[in-house]
Every structure is written in structure tokens, then in C-alpha cells.
Amino acid sequence: METLILALQLFSGLAFLGYGIACLGFGAMEAEFTRYGLQPYRTTVGFFEILGGLGLLVGVGFLWIGFLAAIGLAILMTLGVGVRWRVGDRWWQMIPAGLLGMISLYLVFQLAPIG
Numbered sequence: 001m002e003t004l005i006l007a008l009q010l011f012s013g014l015a016f017l018g019y020g021i022a023c024l025g026f027g028a029m030e031a032e033f034t035r036y037g038l039q040p041y042r043t044t045v046g047f048f049e050i051l052g053g054l055g056l057l058v059g060v061g062f063l064w065i066g067f068l069a070a071i072g073l074a075i076l077m078t079l080g081v082g083v084r085w086r087v088g089d090r091w092w093q094m095i096p097a098g099l100l101g102m103i104s105l106y107l108v109f110q111l112a113p114i115g
Contacts, residue, residue, distance in 0.1 A: 008107060018053075
């Protein structure tokens with residue numbers, strides 16, 4: 001089980017780093033945020049994705065940091081699915097945010113401090 005948690009932390013952390021960097025620097029993401037009507041928040045979302053991704057990676061050694069990062073990312077991805085739903089995207093377009101959100105939620109429960 002610990003191997004699965006580690007693998008999910010690494011996968012998710014790297015994925016969020018990639019998405020966060022894309023939010024900050026690529027025109028395709030700028031067009032997506034314009035389509036969502038959320039262009040002013042693109043940099044903020046990118047910042048939080050990078051921060052959360054780094055938090056998951058650092059959380060390999062410091063579980064409480066991974067736990068907090070997973071909470072934030074689960075919330076962020078829930079909002080992401082909601083935005084895609086609101087703009088009328090198809091279900092398959094929601095899969096990346098939904099999958100990363102479910103992984104983050106799973107990590108919340110696995111990394112939660114006991115007692």
C-alpha cells in the first residue's frame with residue numbers, strides 16, 4: 001500500500017507541476033481560461049497547482065505537507081470539474097481534473113494524521 005501512495009504522490013505532484021507551468025506560460029491554457037471566463041485567475045490557478053505539486057513531492061518526506069497539499073488540490077480539482085460542467089464541456093474533457101481530484105482525495109485520507 002505504501003508503494004501505491006508513493007507512486008500516486010509522485011505522479012500527481014509531477015502532473016500538477018506540469019499543469020501549473022502550462023498555466024503560467026502557454027497560450028493554449030490562456031485560451032482555455034478565456035473560454036471558461038476565468039482569464040484573470042489563470043496565474044493564480046497555475047501558482048496553486050505548482051505549490052500543490054511541490055507540496056505532494058515534499059510530502060513524501062513530510063507527510064503533513066503532503067496532506068495539506070492534497071486537501072488544496074482536491075478542492076482545486078473539484079472546482080475545475082465544476083467549471084468544465086458550467087461551460088458545457090463533454091464528460092471526457094472532465095476526466096483529467098476528475099482523476100487528479102480523486103487521487104488527491106485518496107491521498108488526503110491516506111496521509112491524514114492519525115489521532
